[in-house]
Amino acid sequence: MDKAQKNGPVDGLKTRLNQFLETLETIEPETADLHEIDRLISMVDELEEQVEKIKSEKKS
Template identity: 85%
Template sequence: MDKPQMNGHVEGLKSRLHQFLETLDTIEPETADLQEIDRLISMVDELEEQVEKIKSDKKQ
């Protein structure tokens, strides 16, 4: 994978991680419902997929 494309993927990952942290900051632990927790889990899954994609593309 060429460096500009890798940088784009990493920047996308950083942006997604920032969105996750902002979402996490808005949740009140005492009142969080199942839907909010599912949303966080989904976001973590997406982040994991992006990291795995970057790792596999880097190996090629």
């Protein structure tokens, strides 16, 4: 497996993390509603799943 294939999941995680940060920056704390907070929580859950997947693949 070459380096590009090994970094694929990590690059995907970086992209997803950047999307999360951009979303977080657009939310106004004073006016954030439950829908926006739920969306952020979902994104964090997805990031956590991706990290766990990468960790388990690394162990293999």
